[in-house]
Amino acid sequence: MTTLTIRRAQRGRAIRRNITAYGFLSGALICFAFFSWYPMVWEIILSFQQTNFVDPPVWVGLENFRTVFADSAFAPAWLNTVTFTALALVIGYGVPFVVAIVLNELRHCRAYLRFVVYLPVMLPPAVGVLLFQWFYEPETGLFNTILGGLNLPALGWLNSTDTALVSLVIVSTWMNLGSGTLIYLAALQTIPGELYEAAELDGAGIFQRIWHVTIPQTKLILLVMLLLQVIATMQVFIEPFLLTGGGPENSTVTVVYLMYQYAFNFGNINGGNALGVMLMIVLLVFSTIYLRVSRENRS
Structure with missing residues (x-):
């Protein structure tokens, strides 16, 4: 050959x-x-048009964006969305990492506890949300029953402007806890055991080992999860849609929920598309800045 x-x-x-x-x-x-x-692509095109999907579409330029800007719910929707994202980062970003560290350190019942942690992810989102609707019931709900047993005053939860948004964050954190925990668990198991042994020989305690070994070794996945957390939480919809309907007093109206209202309640699908384009631009700008900063930190 x-x-x-x-x-x-x-x-x-x-x-x-x-x-x-x-x-x-x-x-x-x-x-x-x-x-x-x-x-x-169609979302961008429709945001510059006026159409009812029966007559030929009319190009209206920035008119849909002006309509959305003039809406009294526009600013509160963005404020609620940013606040929800910030609260979700404070509450929901660190909790899965802590749970993953605890599960990784356990020697018994590890598989069972992983199943328990991941169980909420296997539930349909609507089921999880409606379960918490019962938890939040003012009179017979689980949470106020517990508070009453501790001789603490009952909370309005979904009926108060002070607690409604936080209540939605708790629901979102519980429903998404399993996915983040399993991802962090997979990252933790790639850390060489020799690093922990060397840290122990140097006299490092558990918190020092986490700070000097665990976090640096999982820095990349932590950065990726931060980006995914922001993108996901800024698109929150199911929780306010099923639990509060945007109330009380528009305190839980988010950008995506306002998009839904424009498209299906107000009959203005083009305005909803304009809102979607705004949200897409915000997330694109954030993602670009985030990726550039994280690339510089890795280099």
């Missing part, structure tokens, strides 16, 4: 291998383009 024949055979195998790989990749790209890129 000549060298030329061998090269042709190798080239043929490489081509067949690449064709198979591109075949699998093309399916994912087609699905992503059809269900993600195509709707985003």
